[in-house]
Amino acid sequence: MKPFFPLSVGLLALLAIIVPIQPISSVPSKRVFTVEASQYAYSPGVISVNPGDMVTINLVATDVAHGMYIEGYELAVFSDPGQSASITFVADKNGHFRLRCNVSCGAMHPFMVGEIQVGQNYLLVRAFGIATIAAIAFIVYQHKIRPQNASE
Amino acid sequence: MQVNSMDLTRIQFVKSFVKSRYPQTIISVFLLAGFVLAIMAGFIGTPVGSQNFSIVFVWIAWWAILILVAVPFFGRGWCAVCPIPRAGDWLQRGAIIDPAAKKPNWLGWRVPKFLRNMWTQNITFSLVVLFSATILTNPRTTAIVLAAMLFMAIGLAMVFERRSFCRYLCPVGGFIGLYSKLAPFELRVKQKNICAGCHGKPCYNGSTDGAGCPWDVFPGGLVANTYCGLCFECIRTCPHDNIAFSVRPFSVEAATPTAKLDEAFKAFIMVGSAISYAIVLMGTNGMIKLAAYQVFSRGWFLNALLLVGTNFVGLPFLFWLFVRFGRSQRALNAKQFAMASSALIPLGLLFWVAFSLSFVLANATYIMVALSDPFGWGWNLFGTAGMDWQPLGSAYVGILQAGVLVAGLVWSAFVAQKTADRSKVPAWRVILFCLAVTMVMMWLLL
The missing domain is CATH 1.20.5 (Single alpha-helices involved in coiled-coils or other helix-helix interfaces)
Known part of the structure; x- marks a missing residue:
């Protein structure tokens, strides 16, 4: 039995990594979000969309200039104080991705993060x-x- | 521990390298220059942290090297070249390279016995964590902290014998010592009987060849890496060539867990602080960030209370519940509790690695900018000052973090099994605790 144990565990772990997970099917739709950016957070901080959705984010910087870099999608948008700027993309990658401010906006700028959740x-x-x-x-x-x- | 280790000092090049004080001194002096530059940049440079050498080089570059490379692979390797105690050492010994003919007459007191443990380092590290939102982001605060550490190390070298700052006060040295138990390097004596018969014990008491152990450790009794600062002074003073610097398997000290509560609490503090950083710094809640940043505000006090409560009471109590709950046969004493908590050492280290990956790779491009313009004055020394911010490997960081956290759990489960015989705490209880906190960290970071 002993030699089979690590093999079985390895196989189980491999299965957990590669087994395809059926995404919850949904009809792609257009989703528009207005996100307010202020030191040092986005509001709302978390955006949830379905895979395949056409997502538009209107970024409004309320105090100083802020930006939004969408990790995983490698897209960015920049907004001056009081102004709005928008970005549109198809959410074709599943998972949770960090949104980071990409404009030095103050002391805690490196830690100004949000999240976009695309599906599960x-x-x-x-x-x-x-x-x-x-x-x-x-x-x-x-x-x-x-x-x-x-x-x- | 002599298990499967290979004495590197048998290689002539390595032996010459560690026997000579020049390589360490040269590296340290170079780092000291960088350290002083960081202090200067903090005081006179731009207040914008992401454009100031002090923040970028200390909390991104240095931290990345420390937690991702130096500590996991070299244990106290950083302490071997750390610039902070260097000036104090020179003054204390009255020499920079070779031992002075006559040592200066500083006070040379012995650190009081009640302070000879890791509790003070637990407190200093906790203080750094409590103020970290400002320390990590405000150049002037970073400069004040760095300068305070430098002058404290010098001051304590004048009052107390040996490196009392490194051994008992340095907030970084405490966790490096704890995690150095896992490192694949060790400094140990070759034959203990030679030490037993050695006259004068120059490795501890010093001789004309060099200082007695600056870390207040008798190498003949060394069984763990925790308090050996890898200064190699004992290799230089040993008249019997009886000290080996060896490479060994990772985690080899896991089978001999510590029974000290101060070290056990250090492990809890490190795990709790990593979780707290993941919530405060990498979370999406701006109110929590502001509360942590606005020092002495009501929110900050609440944050501080939660952090201290979690690290010193909540997490240890939860661990106690996991290892004790439902066991009617035996009581759990402090030694067993401390030994069982050894499993948290690899878990905590890899929590910190996973957390650090979140911001180190994202902010690495700031290093190039600060290199060209350390004070944020518009210089462009290397042509990289205008480099745009661009996170590195953002598509893979999550996968990397998941792998690191799973590796931490597996490593801690391995340590839990190794320590179970000594602690008499069933490994499965410790493993379940580690699984629970790993899942929390995964949920926060992924």
Whole structure:
């Protein structure tokens, strides 16, 4: 049994990584958001859209100049104080992506972040899955394969 | 520990390198110049943190090197060349390179016994974390902190013997020491019986060849990396050539967990602080950021209370619940609790690696800008001052973080199994705790 144990765990972990997850189907639609940027947050801080949606973000800087860089999509928009600027894109990548201010807006600027959620966060689901498999594997190993070392 | 280690000092080049004081001194002096430049930039440069050398080089460049490379792979490698205690060392010894014929008459007191532990470092690190939103972003605050550390190291070198600042006060040195247990390098004696018969113990007491251990450690009794600062002074003073600097497998000290509560709490503080940083700095809530930034405001006090409560009470209590709940056979004593918490050492280190990836790669381009224009005065020394901000590898950072967090969990589960026999705490309980906090960190970062 012993040689099969790490192999089984490895296979399970591999499955957790590669098994395709069926996205929740939705009809792509046009989504428009007005996001206010002020030191040091976006409001709303989190935007949720469905995969395939045509997303327009109107960025309004309310105090000083702010920007918005969408990680993963590598898109950026910039807004002067009191002005609005917009960006439109198709949300064709699944997952959760950080929005970062790309204009020095003050002391906490490097930590001014928001988030756009496109569908489900499969990375998190897979990470949870692998972490759980790893933890269970260690516990099973301790109790079934090397029971002499299990204290309880 | 002599398990599967290879003595690098058998290689002539390595031996010459560690025997000579020149390489370390040259690197340290170079870093000291950078350190002084960071202090100057903080005081006289632009107040815009992302364009100031002090913020960019200390909290992005240095931090990235420290937490992503130096600590995981070299343990106390940073302490070996750290510029902060250097000036104090020189004054204390009355020499820069070779030992002075006559040592200066400073006070040379011994640090009081009640302070000879990691508690003060737990407190100083917690203070840095409490003020970190301003320290990490405000050049002047960073300069004040750096200058304070430099002058404190000098002042303490005049009052107390050896490197009391590094050993008992440095907020960074505490966690480097804890995580250095995992590192694949160690400094140990080759044969303990030679040390037992050694007259005068020059490695600890000093001799004409060099200073006694600046870290107040007798190398003959060294079993863990925690308090060895890799200054290599003992290699220079040992008359029997009995000190080895060896490469070894990662995590080899995991099988001999510490039973010290101060070190256990350091592990909790590090895990709790990484989670707190992920919430405050990488979260989307602006109110929390402002509360952390506006020092001494009501929000800041609430934030401070939550942080201190979580790190010193909440997390240790939760861990205690996991390892104790439902066990009727035996009570859990402090030593068992401390030993079982050793599993949090790799977990905490990789939490910090994962958190750091969130902002180090995103802000790495600021390094090139600050290099060309360290004070933010419009210079362009290397032609990179106008470089646009561009996050690096943003499409892969999440995957990398997920991998790092899973690796941290696996490593901590491995350590939990190794320590279970000594702590008498079932590994599965510790593993479940680690899984729970790993999931929290994943949820915050991914």
